[in-house]
Each structure stands twice: as C-alpha cells, then as structure tokens.
Amino acid sequence: MNGAPLARYEATLQGLARKDRLRTLKPRAGRDFSSNDYLGLAASKRLGEAVAAAIARGTPVGATGSRLLRGNAPEHEQLEADAAAFFGADRALFFGSGYIANFALLTALPQKGDLLVLDELAHASMHEGAQAGRAQFVLAAHNDANAVDDAITRWRAEGGMGCVWIAVESLYSMDGDCAPLESLAALADRHNAFIIVDEAHATGVWGPDGRGLAAAFEGRDNIVALHTCGKALGACGGLVTGPRTLCEYLINRCRPFIYATAPSPLMAVAAREALAMLADEPMRRVQLHERVALAGRQLADRCGVIPSGSQIQPVVIGENRRTMAVAARLQGRGFDIRGIRPPTVAEGTSRLRISLTLNIGEADISAMVEALVEVLAQT
Structure with missing residues (x-):
C-alpha cells in the first residue's frame, strides 16, 4: 500500500501542529497536579489489599463475557446493591467506563419524539451520545436554568409532545464550577422532565459521605445519575443509579x-471497597477541602485567579502556544500540570487545569503557586 490512503490523516495532524493543538502521550512525572485521583485512593493500601484478597479467594481478572451471558459475576451484583443503598437510589448498573455510561444513557433513554436539552459545556461523552441518539437535542447556555426552560417552552410551542430530558454535569471538569441543580430539579418537576446528572467529579468529594452534589435528589423517579469509579474512587468503571x-x-x-x-470483577471489588472508604474515612474529604481552600487563597492572592471553589482550578491563559509553554516549564520544575486546548475548551480559552488531590501536600501547593507566578512572568 502506498502512502496515499494515509495522506488525509497526515494532513490533519500537520494542521493540528500548525495550530499548536497536536497532542502526544507523556509519562507521569513530577508532583501530581493533573490526575483525578482526588482522595488518593488509587494507590491506597486498603484498596490494594481488597483487590489482593479477592484474587486470593479466586476472583477472576476478566469477566469472560457480557452481563447477559456468563459475565455477570457476584462481585458486580454486590457492588450494584451497595451502590444503590449508598447513593439512595432504587437500582444501580455497573458499566466499563464513565464515558461509555454517558453515551449509553443518552442513546438508550431519550426516545424518538423526545427533547434532550444539553448544557453546552457538558462532557464530550454526553455530546457524542446526544448526536448518536434518537431524540432531538439542543444546547443550552452553560449553567443557565432559564435557557433550559426557554428551550423546553419553545419546543412545546412548536408542537413537541414527547418527554423532556435535561443532561448536565454536577461539577464541570474544565471550569470546576457547579450546576444549579436545585433550579434544574424544580424546572424538571414543572415540565415533567427527566434529569441525567454526570457526577463524575463530585462523587467521593462533595455531598454527604461523598455521595455527590445531586445526593438530595437521588431516589426521585425523574433523576438518573452517573457516578464514575475512575476518579475519586480510585478504580475504573461507572455506576448508573x-x-x-x-x-x-x-x-x-x-x-x-x-x-x-462486562467490567473486570476485580474493578467491582475495588469500587465497592472505595464506597466503604468514603463512609469510613471522612477525613480524606476534609483534608482535600482544606487543600482546595488553601490553593484558592494563594492563587487569588498571587496570581489574581478567581477560585473555582472546587478541586478543579482553571488558570485561563488564552493562546495555545503560551499555554503549552507555561505547562512545559512547570513540568520541568517538577509539577505535573497539563495544558488544555480546543476542542476540549472553547477557542481563546486555553488553560492550565490544576487538579487538587491528596497526592500532594500543602507545601507542594505553595511551591506550585510560587513556580506559577515566576513562569507566568517569564513566558
């Protein structure tokens, strides 16, 4: 085969490089300011021991098939039962990843003739699901309950007769801000609508016992939540409740x-143990919230950055090349901070995404802020 069939892909990569948007894989290095391992559970002794004990008693690594064939392991069912009880929902289902779970929800639940109103900054998996699904969908201005209300009212006025679905993240992964869930829940009740809430970045960190920002609404007939297991829970997979x-x-x-x-039964064991750790070890959340507050104060005082109030703190720089140069210099100083560019974020809003976890201490935060001040002045 000559190179012609690959030419269009090469051209795309070259175009990305010209725009300073070409992505490459880099190994982990330096102090962790980029992972989603917010509570430091991924490498925790207790989680590791739970998985080791499961292996010792014969739990298989692979599921061997789909859940409807021979892949339905007792570990999956135990996790789902515990998750439903923990989050206060009728039922839980374990998926292989949060991305797949979001895509699955939006392609399976909203039906032809329905309306899906999606926050414009919702995760890529939600946008992909909306585009691949059967329902008509519209984008609503970010965190604007009035915009959602207007979209529904407009659709009804134009003759829309089906069900309405509202899809949001509870805590947004690039801005670190929170959805107006109370307003959206009231709006959903008024329009007899469903809400799908992606709790990926809130599960484990926010809400009573780390049950998420939508904890007060779980158990309602019109609420579906996604609790990712691969972030604060330190495992892999996604729980739909x-x-x-x-x-x-x-x-x-x-x-x-x-x-x-089906997901690995060992990941079901790990996620189940992580849920138990949320209840047993509340100090992890307390310590993380203290780090969030410290970083917010220092970034505001030294860099003029408005604190997000969450463990995700963006530092918007704007231009792609400068963003990546700042990130590279910080990495060179031993801080694993990554630059985020379009299409993950809007044009002109390239940024550093600073992630706060229990894998770093207060001294690390102060050192990072000091380095950031110097690098921004030099770059």
Missing part, C-alpha cells in the same frame, strides 16, 4: 451494556 424501571430498561435495550464484555 436511578429508578428500577429505567435500569431494567437499560439491561434490555442499551446496546453498550448488552453487547460489551
């Missing part, structure tokens, strides 16, 4: 659930 009827519908009609090999 919601009404039993909708979960049973997913088992019967959700192609990413039906036709995918």
Whole structure:
C-alpha cells in the first residue's frame, strides 16, 4: 500500500501542529497536579489489599463475557446493591467506563419524539451520545436554568409532545464550577422532565459521605445519575443509579451494556471497597477541602485567579502556544500540570487545569503557586 490512503490523516495532524493543538502521550512525572485521583485512593493500601484478597479467594481478572451471558459475576451484583443503598437510589448498573455510561444513557433513554436539552459545556461523552441518539437535542447556555426552560417552552410551542430530558454535569471538569441543580430539579418537576446528572467529579468529594452534589435528589423517579469509579474512587468503571424501571430498561435495550464484555470483577471489588472508604474515612474529604481552600487563597492572592471553589482550578491563559509553554516549564520544575486546548475548551480559552488531590501536600501547593507566578512572568 502506498502512502496515499494515509495522506488525509497526515494532513490533519500537520494542521493540528500548525495550530499548536497536536497532542502526544507523556509519562507521569513530577508532583501530581493533573490526575483525578482526588482522595488518593488509587494507590491506597486498603484498596490494594481488597483487590489482593479477592484474587486470593479466586476472583477472576476478566469477566469472560457480557452481563447477559456468563459475565455477570457476584462481585458486580454486590457492588450494584451497595451502590444503590449508598447513593439512595432504587437500582444501580455497573458499566466499563464513565464515558461509555454517558453515551449509553443518552442513546438508550431519550426516545424518538423526545427533547434532550444539553448544557453546552457538558462532557464530550454526553455530546457524542446526544448526536448518536434518537431524540432531538439542543444546547443550552452553560449553567443557565432559564435557557433550559426557554428551550423546553419553545419546543412545546412548536408542537413537541414527547418527554423532556435535561443532561448536565454536577461539577464541570474544565471550569470546576457547579450546576444549579436545585433550579434544574424544580424546572424538571414543572415540565415533567427527566434529569441525567454526570457526577463524575463530585462523587467521593462533595455531598454527604461523598455521595455527590445531586445526593438530595437521588431516589426521585425523574433523576438518573452517573457516578464514575475512575476518579475519586480510585478504580475504573461507572455506576448508573436511578429508578428500577429505567435500569431494567437499560439491561434490555442499551446496546453498550448488552453487547460489551462486562467490567473486570476485580474493578467491582475495588469500587465497592472505595464506597466503604468514603463512609469510613471522612477525613480524606476534609483534608482535600482544606487543600482546595488553601490553593484558592494563594492563587487569588498571587496570581489574581478567581477560585473555582472546587478541586478543579482553571488558570485561563488564552493562546495555545503560551499555554503549552507555561505547562512545559512547570513540568520541568517538577509539577505535573497539563495544558488544555480546543476542542476540549472553547477557542481563546486555553488553560492550565490544576487538579487538587491528596497526592500532594500543602507545601507542594505553595511551591506550585510560587513556580506559577515566576513562569507566568517569564513566558
């Protein structure tokens, strides 16, 4: 085969390079200011021992098939039962990843003739699911409950007769801000609508016992939540919680659930242990919140950065090349901070995404802020 079939891909890569948007894989190095391991559970002794004990008693590494075949392991069912009880939902389903779970929800639940209103800054998996799904979808201005209300009202006025679905993140992964869930829940009740809440970055960190920002609304008939296991829980996979009827519908009609090999039973063990750790070790959240407050104060005082109030702190720089240059210099000083560029964020808003976790201490935060001040002045 000559190189012609690859030419268009080469041209795309060259175009990305010209725009300073070419991505490459880099190994982990330096102090952790980029991971989503917010509570430091991924390498915790207790989580490791739970997995080791499961292996010792014969728990298999692989699931061997889909959940509807021989892949339905006792570990999956135990995790789902514990998760439903922990989050206060009727039922839980375990998916292989949060991305797949979001995609699955938006392609399976909203039906033809329905309306899906999606926050414009919702995760890429939600946008992909909306585009691949059967329902009409519209984007609403970020965190604007009035914009959601207007979209629904407009659709009804134009003759829309189906169900309405509202899809948001509770804590946004690039801005670190929170959705107006109370307003959206009231709006959903008024319009007899469903809400799908991606709790990926809130699970484990916020809400009672780390149950997330939507904890007060779980258990309602019109709330479906996604609790990612690969961030604060330190494992892998995604737990969908919601009404039993909708979960049973997913088992019967959700192609990413039906036709995918089930997640590793060992990951189910790890996620289950992580949920127990959330209840048993509340000091992890307290310590993380203290680090969030410290970083917010120092970044505001030294850099003029408005604190996000969460463990995700953006420092918007704007231009792609400068953003990546600042990130590279910080990495060279031993701080693993990554630059985020379009299309992950909007044009002109390239940024550093500073992630606060228990893998770093207060001294690390102060040193990082000092380095950031110097690098920004030099770059």
